[in-house]
Amino acid sequence: MKLIIELEDVSLRRGEQLILDRINWMVERGSCAAILGHNGSGKSTIARIVACHLWPTSGKVAVLGETFGEANLPELRHRIRLVQPAGPYDIDPSLTAREVVLTGFFGTLNLYDRVSEEQIAAAEEQLGRLGMSKFAGHTYATLSSGEKVRSLIARALVTKPELLLLDEPTAGLDLLAREQVLATVQRLAGQLTILMITHHVEELLPATSNVLLLRQGRVVARGSMEEVLTNENLSAAYDCAVQVRKSAGRFYAEVSPEAWKEIV
Numbered sequence: 242m243k244l245i246i247e248l249e250d251v252s253l254r255r256g257e258q259l260i261l262d263r264i265n266w267m268v269e270r271g272s273c274a275a276i277l278g279h280n281g282s283g284k285s286t287i288a289r290i291v292a293c294h295l296w297p298t299s300g301k302v303a304v305l306g307e308t309f310g311e312a313n314l315p316e317l318r319h320r321i322r323l324v325q326p327a328g329p330y331d332i333d334p335s336l337t338a339r340e341v342v343l344t345g346f347f348g349t350l351n352l353y354d355r356v357s358e359e360q361i362a363a364a365e366e367q368l369g370r371l372g373m374s375k376f377a378g379h380t381y382a383t384l385s386s387g388e389k390v391r392s393l394i395a396r397a398l399v400t401k402p403e404l405l406l407l408d409e410p411t412a413g414l415d416l417l418a419r420e421q422v423l424a425t426v427q428r429l430a431g432q433l434t435i436l437m438i439t440h441h442v443e444e445l446l447p448a449t450s451n452v453l454l455l456r457q458g459r460v461v462a463r464g465s466m467e468e469v470l471t472n473e474n475l476s477a478a479y480d481c482a483v484q485v486r487k488s489a490g491r492f493y494a495e496v497s498p499e500a501w502k503e504i505v
Contacts, residue, residue, distance in 0.1 A: 244303070245270040245404060245434045246291055251300035253286060253458075260286050261297065261458045270403075273430045273448040275437040277469075278455035279479055284438045287453075288408050291436065292323040305403055322397035323406040326390045327413065334382035338373060338392045339364055341381050345396035360399075367395035371425050387418025391425055398429075405429070408438045419444070442470060447490030454478050466492055480504070 246268035253261040261283050268274045276284045289295040291304055293314045302309040307317050322345075332341050333351040340352045342364040347354050368374050371391045376384060384392065390410050397405060407426065411419040423446060429435060430448035437446065445452065445466060452469040454461040456478045462469040470492045475483040482500040486493050496504075 243270045247303040249301040251297045254298045266453050273435045274451040276453045282455040283458040293318045321404045322402040324397050325408040339377040341392045342395045345399040367399050371395050404434045406436045442494040
């Protein structure tokens with residue numbers, strides 16, 4: 242078993258606040274994994290640590306076989322891509338979808354550098370791979386929310402990363418756009434290691450083999466979807482009575498209206 246993410250007793254403090262409390266988790270190379278939990282549970286914090294943008298207060302972190310404290314993190318970041326559609330920064334809206342993908346070669350939000358024919362061909366390949374070829378010449382501002390997310394994923398893939406982190410990639414999307422993004426990511430499963438961060442159970446891909454369930458910076462459960470996505474675990478994580486059902490390889494969490502009076 243070759244591990245691509247290793248977290249051992251990882252904790253993070255900000256002042257007196259404990260953000261992460263002794264997180265232990267491992268992800269195998271080539272797998273599709275997910276971090277699940279409500280807002281403020283520590284999901285995005287772990288994503289930033291794994292992306293080599295944040296250093297924990299204590300514990301051991303190893304990503305792509307490189308251990309924090311020994312690895313050259315700026316070099317390691319080049320092998321990882323983090324997609325945060327709802328993040329604090331956004332692409333220049335005047336760029337075309339093709340140009341958005343090309344910025345991935347330079348890690349910039351605008352296109353300042355001359356691009357080669359090989360880079361243009363690689364951008365076109367990724368747009369086609371994600372069903373975005375017909376939008377290649379459309380400006381980012383005119384793309385739908387789902388098309389923007391898919392262009393950002395193509396941007397991340399153009400440098401052929403070993404690890405792709407998707408931090409709430411379907412946030413704010415309507416039903417069709419959400420399913421298009423999920424279908425796109427499902428097709429990528431097995432081609433590289435994928436880590437999905439979400440607070441919605443139904444957004445976990447059928448390909449997901451490893452789930453980390455968090456509550457207030459602590460591990461509620463970890464393991465396969467069948468092991469983690471139980472009524473008991475999800476009720477504990479979300480602080481309400483949750484019923485889980487499975488259909489066509491996907492899981493759905495439901496809260497009965499009868500339980501609403503207990504949570505309002």
